[in-house]
Amino acid sequence: MNSKLQTLQGMHDRLPENMKKRQWVIQRITSVFEKYGFEPMETPAIEYWEILSGKDVYGDEEKLIYKFQDRGRRDVGMRFDFTVPLARVVSSYPDITMPFKRYQIQTVWRCDKPQYGRFREFYQCDVDIVGTESVIAEAELIILASEIFEAIGFKKFMTKINSRKLLQTICEYSGVDKSKEFELFRAMDKRDRIGIDGVKENFEVLGLSKEAKEKIISSLGQPIAQLEKLLPNKEGIAQVRTLFSYLENLGCNMKHIMFDPWLSRGFDYYTGPIFETIIEGTKVGSVAGGGRYDNLIGKFNDKDIPAVGISIGLERVLMVMDKLDMNPKIASPVKFLVTLFDEPTIKYALQVAKDIRNSGVGVEVYPEAIKIGKQFKYASKKKIPFVVIAGPDELKTHSVAIKDMKSGTQETLKLAKLNTWLQKKLEVRK
Amino acid sequence: MNSKLQTLQGMHDRLPENMKKRQWVIQRITSVFEKYGFEPMETPAIEYWEILSGKDVYGDEEKLIYKFQDRGRRDVGMRFDFTVPLARVVSSYPDITMPFKRYQIQTVWRCDKPQYGRFREFYQCDVDIVGTESVIAEAELIILASEIFEAIGFKKFMTKINSRKLLQTICEYSGVDKSKEFELFRAMDKRDRIGIDGVKENFEVLGLSKEAKEKIISSLGQPIAQLEKLLPNKEGIAQVRTLFSYLENLGCNMKHIMFDPWLSRGFDYYTGPIFETIIEGTKVGSVAGGGRYDNLIGKFNDKDIPAVGISIGLERVLMVMDKLDMNPKIASPVKFLVTLFDEPTIKYALQVAKDIRNSGVGVEVYPEAIKIGKQFKYASKKKIPFVVIAGPDELKTHSVAIKDMKSGTQETLKLAKLNTWLQKKLEVRK
Numbered sequence: 001m002n003s004k005l006q007t008l009q010g011m012h013d014r015l016p017e018n019m020k021k022r023q024w025v026i027q028r029i030t031s032v033f034e035k036y037g038f039e040p041m042e043t044p045a046i047e048y049w050e051i052l053s054g055k056d057v058y059g060d061e062e063k064l065i066y067k068f069q070d071r072g073r074r075d076v077g078m079r080f081d082f083t084v085p086l087a088r089v090v091s092s093y094p095d096i097t098m099p100f101k102r103y104q105i106q107t108v109w110r111c112d113k114p115q116y117g118r119f120r121e122f123y124q125c126d127v128d129i130v131g132t133e134s135v136i137a138e139a140e141l142i143i144l145a146s147e148i149f150e151a152i153g154f155k156k157f158m159t160k161i162n163s164r165k166l167l168q169t170i171c172e173y174s175g176v177d178k179s180k181e182f183e184l185f186r187a188m189d190k191r192d193r194i195g196i197d198g199v200k201e202n203f204e205v206l207g208l209s210k211e212a213k214e215k216i217i218s219s220l221g222q223p224i225a226q227l228e229k230l231l232p233n234k235e236g237i238a239q240v241r242t243l244f245s246y247l248e249n250l251g252c253n254m255k256h257i258m259f260d261p262w263l264s265r266g267f268d269y270y271t272g273p274i275f276e277t278i279i280e281g282t283k284v285g286s287v288a289g290g291g292r293y294d295n296l297i298g299k300f301n302d303k304d305i306p307a308v309g310i311s312i313g314l315e316r317v318l319m320v321m322d323k324l325d326m327n328p329k330i331a332s333p334v335k336f337l338v339t340l341f342d343e344p345t346i347k348y349a350l351q352v353a354k355d356i357r358n359s360g361v362g363v364e365v366y367p368e369a370i371k372i373g374k375q376f377k378y379a380s381k382k383k384i385p386f387v388v389i390a391g392p393d394e395l396k397t398h399s400v401a402i403k404d405m406k407s408g409t410q411e412t413l414k415l416a417k418l419n420t421w422l423q424k425k426l427e428v429r430k
Numbered sequence: 431m432n433s434k435l436q437t438l439q440g441m442h443d444r445l446p447e448n449m450k451k452r453q454w455v456i457q458r459i460t461s462v463f464e465k466y467g468f469e470p471m472e473t474p475a476i477e478y479w480e481i482l483s484g485k486d487v488y489g490d491e492e493k494l495i496y497k498f499q500d501r502g503r504r505d506v507g508m509r510f511d512f513t514v515p516l517a518r519v520v521s522s523y524p525d526i527t528m529p530f531k532r533y534q535i536q537t538v539w540r541c542d543k544p545q546y547g548r549f550r551e552f553y554q555c556d557v558d559i560v561g562t563e564s565v566i567a568e569a570e571l572i573i574l575a576s577e578i579f580e581a582i583g584f585k586k587f588m589t590k591i592n593s594r595k596l597l598q599t600i601c602e603y604s605g606v607d608k609s610k611e612f613e614l615f616r617a618m619d620k621r622d623r624i625g626i627d628g629v630k631e632n633f634e635v636l637g638l639s640k641e642a643k644e645k646i647i648s649s650l651g652q653p654i655a656q657l658e659k660l661l662p663n664k665e666g667i668a669q670v671r672t673l674f675s676y677l678e679n680l681g682c683n684m685k686h687i688m689f690d691p692w693l694s695r696g697f698d699y700y701t702g703p704i705f706e707t708i709i710e711g712t713k714v715g716s717v718a719g720g721g722r723y724d725n726l727i728g729k730f731n732d733k734d735i736p737a738v739g740i741s742i743g744l745e746r747v748l749m750v751m752d753k754l755d756m757n758p759k760i761a762s763p764v765k766f767l768v769t770l771f772d773e774p775t776i777k778y779a780l781q782v783a784k785d786i787r788n789s790g791v792g793v794e795v796y797p798e799a800i801k802i803g804k805q806f807k808y809a810s811k812k813k814i815p816f817v818v819i820a821g822p823d824e825l826k827t828h829s830v831a832i833k834d835m836k837s838g839t840q841e842t843l844k845l846a847k848l849n850t851w852l853q854k855k856l857e858v859r860k
Contacts, residue, residue, distance in 0.1 A: 005481065005522045005730060007474050008506065013519055016469035016532060023470060034763035037794035037812065039446035040453060044437050044551050045475060045508075045537065046496075051435065066476075068498030071541045076438065078475075089443055092435045097811045099797060102446060107475065111501045121474050134797035136770075136780070249777045250795075251784035300435060333464035340566075347679045350566070354681035364467035365680075367529060367564035381527045382467065 010112070010120030022123075022318060024328045026105060028151040029125050029312055033103040036144045038127045041102040043085035045109075049075035055299045057084055059268050064110045078109040082126045083269075083296065083309075090130050091300035098131035105314075117284055117319060128309030130297055135239060138273045138292065139246035141310040145277055145288050146256050148312060153326055156280040157287075160260035161243065164270045164291070166227075166236025170261070173231050174215035180206055184216075188264040192278075192285060196262075220261045227261065243273055269293040275310065279320045287316045334362040335426070336402075337379040340369040341391030349390040352400055355415065356388070359422045379405060386425075440542070440550030452553075452748060454758045456535060458581040459555050459742055463533040466574045468557045471532040473515035475539075479505035485729045487514055489698050494540040508539040512556045513699075513726065513739075520560050521730035528561035535744075547714055547749060558739030560727055565669060568703045568722065569676035571740040575707055575718050576686050578742060583756055586710040587717075590690035591673065594700045594721070596657075596666025600691070603661050604645035610636055614646075618694035622708075622715060626692075650691045657691065673703055699723040705740065709750045717746045764792040765856070766832075767809040770799040771821030779820040782830055785845065786818070789852045809835060816855075 007013060014022065030040070053062055058080060066078040079085065082104040090100060105125045112118055127144065129137040142159055149157045164185075171181050187202035194202075203213050222230065228237045240259060247257060265274045272292030279287055290310030298305035321327075338353040340346055346369065353365045364384065366375045372389070379387045389401040400418065403410040413421055437443060444452060460470075483492055488510060496508040509515065512534040520530060535555045542548055557574065559567040572589055579587045594615075601611050617632035624632075633643050652660065658667045670689060677687060695704045702722030709717055720740030728735040751757075768783040770776055776799065783795045794814065796805045802819070809817045819831040830848065833840040843851055 005518050006478070008476055008478065008500070008504075011474035011476060013474070013515075013522075014470075014472040015519070015523065015526075016471055019470035019472060031763075035792035037764045037792070037814075039812075040444075040449035041446055042444040042449060044441035044443070045539065046438055046441060046551070048436070048438065066500060070438070070496065074438075085443075088435050089445070092443075093445065096445075097808065099808075101794075109475065121476070129797070132797040136776075136795060136797040139780075140795060140797075245777070246780060249780035249784070251781075251787070333461075334467045346566075347675070350569075350676060350679035351681075354679070357681070362465035362467070364531075365566060365570060367559070367562040367566040367570075378527065378529075382469075384467075 008120065010114035010118075012119065012121070018318075020330050021321070021328065022314070024330055025152060025314065025317060025321075026123075026125070029148050029314075030103065030105065032144055032148045032151060033125075033127055036101075036127075036140060038101045038103040041089070041104050042106055043079065043082070043089065043104070045079050045107075046070070046076045047079065047085065047088070049077050051088055052077045052080065052084055055084075055087075055296075057087075057269060057296060057299075061110075064112050066109050066111055079106070080110060081108055082106070082124060082128075082311075083293075086126075086128055086130070086307075086309075087297045087300045090297050090305060091303075099137070100130040101127070102130075103127045117316060119315060123314040125312040125314050126309055127311075128307055130305060130307040133294065133306045135242050135273065136246055137308045138243050138275070139250055139252070141290060141308065142243075142247060142257070142275055143250055143252045145275075145310055145312070146253060149256075149277065149279075149287070152317065152321070153328070154279055154320075157256055157277055158280060159257050159275055159277040159288070160263045161240065161257065161273065161275045162260055162263035163236045163239045163273045164265075165239055165272055166231075166261065167264060169231050169233045169236045170216060170219045170227075172233070174219065175212045176208060176216065180208070182268055184208075185264040186266060188262060189266045191262055222261070224259050224261075239273060265289060265291055267293075269296045271295055272308070279324075282320050282323055284316050284320050284323070286313065287320060288312045332362075332383045332385070334364050334382065334384050336361065336363045336386045336388055337375065337382075337384045338363060338365045338388045338390065339372055339375040340366055341372065341389060342369050345391050345395050348395045349388075352388060352390040352415070352418075355418055356422065359419065359426070361422065361426060376403075438550065440544035440548075442549065442551070448748075450760050451751070451758065452744070454760055455582060455744065455747060455751075456553075456555070459578050459744075460533065460535065462574055462578045462581060463555075463557055466531075466557075466570060468531045468533040471519070471534050472536055473509065473512070473519065473534070475509050475536075476500070476506045477509065477515065477518070479507050481518055482507045482510065482514055485514075485517075485726075487517075487699060487726060487729075491540075494542050496539050496541055509536070510540060511538055512536070512554060512558075512741075513723075516556075516558055516560070516737075516739075517727045517730045520727050520735060521733075529567070530560040531557070532560075533557045547746060549745060553744040555742040555744050556739055557741075558737055560735060560737040563724065563736045565672050565703065566676055567738045568673050568705070569680055569682070571720060571738065572673075572677060572687070572705055573680055573682045575705075575740055575742070576682060579686075579707065579709075579717070582747065582751070583758070584709055584750075587686055587707055588710060589687050589705055589707045589718070590693045591670065591687065591703065591705045592690055592693035593666045593669045593703045594695075595669055595702055596661075596691065597694060599661050599663045599666045600646060600649045600657075602663070604649060605642045606638060606646065610638070612698055614638075615694040616696060618692060619696045621692055652691070654689050654691075669703060695719060695721055697723075699726045701725055702738070709754075712750050712753055714746050714750050714753070716743065717750060718742045762792075762813045762815070764794050764812065764814050766791065766793045766816045766818055767805065767812075767814045768793060768795045768818045768820065769802055769805040770796055771802065771819060772799050775821050775825050778825045779818075782818060782820040782845070782848075785848055786852065789849065789856070791852065791856060806833075 065080045270291040271294045274291030276286040277288035292308040294306040297307045357363045387403045398415045401412045495510045700721040701724045704721030706716040707718035722738040724736040727737045787793045817833045828845045831842045
């Protein structure tokens, strides 16, 4: 790329090849979202700074927001995620149908250090259910995620489930000070990157007592039945058990689901079940993640509004697909390239294009009567399956020559028979 | 809306009702774009200020760009349109297939005075063909626009066609100084808003001689055959005539097409044919517009790269649809709401939901066992056609009750027969 013509670091052009794959994945994601009753919503790219920062939702991450003053000298910032915009929307429109189930697929911007798999502009695909405390909502989101990863074609994926309530109980049981809880969760969340030993070192930094540290690490290593016996407060465990039973009743394929007491998630605002999906055998990190956050949405109008959501990491999904060599077969919407042979036959070629278009099929007309070889090359680059020649010979005999780019065969047929031919051909190719 | 929770002026939340209609229209637009061989492309929301302003493409409008410094103190600006990003992309990637036919559907931002039909964040839908001087490109774009407006359901629309070359010839013939040409075009472009008399007054302000003024106005009133006789330079006329003949050959429905010598377009960069589509009987302004701009794309790498494009004004299309009461029938992707009757039957209801989902159809589960009437109301708000009850009576008899929300009839059937029933029902509703 010409260096004077760069995009900003961490922001990328999405050229046709990337876009077609992206749209293919987004189409699969939205079609599952919609089958589960989620409806589309979008919010502006820019919000008042007061909205973005007012409730301290992002904590430390707030410094990653693109902040500036607009031409009216108002402090504004660019969409960092969809959680705050969702909270604003729910609080602003009292007539919204509850439970409110919406999905939002747009770009977000984070002034983060660009690195592998981390961009400054990227797509997020969020679904949230606002207005219910029922764990059925969690179950639906987890099943929906499974259905999406299956629809995309992933074979080995795993959704890990835990509960912030359970983690809090473990902290309490281990004698960890309430004020250190969230720092502890943040340390645990780095496990995939820095390993369990790294996490233990981080526990050190938090200033946990040796006893607390050992109690936590031993608790996190227990199977759920053991934990249930161990812990005095059973609420978190009960939540996880209910969620698992709903998943089973709803027909979730349980081979993609596991309980993982180490799962903690990096955001402060979670209050109940949390979950994260990874594709096994890749090191790209999680491709989906979410959880319950019952105290956030209501902050904007001082009401109690429970909510739960999951976010599909589109950029990571695309990266994993590349890594695993998953290339969805995307057929060209254009089936015919009508070439231009020479100036005098242009009108004839255009009429042929019209005739083929009348059958409803996608047709490109090469706009110039350049060397026919170059026009064929164009068809091959754009994966157009048939190339049509309507030159002087064809004009004389009221016919067209059609080359099948796949088989390499070429046939000449009368214009009068074109329609029947098309119908037959298109049926075969369907 | 709660005033403390506002979006920025001129920027709007796109709630589900709006989004569904928007997606319906976008789907029609893209499917036509793709049938004509255009491929999707997207560019980042933020560009270096040097790119946006470097070639003085936007002229006076440059002051409408959201400009700021990012956290690294670099001058940047938000996407104002897709023309400069397209020029940057074409210049940056030498391997791009030419002619390059891409579409771009994203939001753009303009810090304009918000007013009726003018927003600060809005969608644009652009198609451009880069790399050919052939007027076949213009013809394809005009036909494609017609096909889009027909697909959306508009009956009375008109694409007006003119040529900047022709307008320049008229200026020359009328003795208008070359330096005043563009100001004159800008004045003419206001005709729809201020009327011909208003335009004439603006001519006054430009300081045109009485003779020049009269010559222009009289020329602009001539039919094309008359103009051809009148003007010494026939190039512009020839261009328009070629375009019309291509349109006819390509099967364009000519009742939606007219030559309009008054059409001028507001951007400086057009060099050849220009066009604009209006929906008759509305005063929203044009819903599509474009033209040839052969000197812009190449500016970024000092090459000659011809280009032509058309932009569909999605926001205006939506406004006109509202005005004309055009409400596309958009079926709910969810066909069944499974209600929850009481706590003990939740698991049974979830299993029923699973059974219906297995048929491949969209199903929502109401997440709480609240009053059944409220659950029915939810189904009706979300236009879900069938509501399923799987309560204690149904559990006892291994059956479900299904209410058809349209007819109001309710039937009870054995679980074992659910599948056959579904197959029959779904076939009928297809």
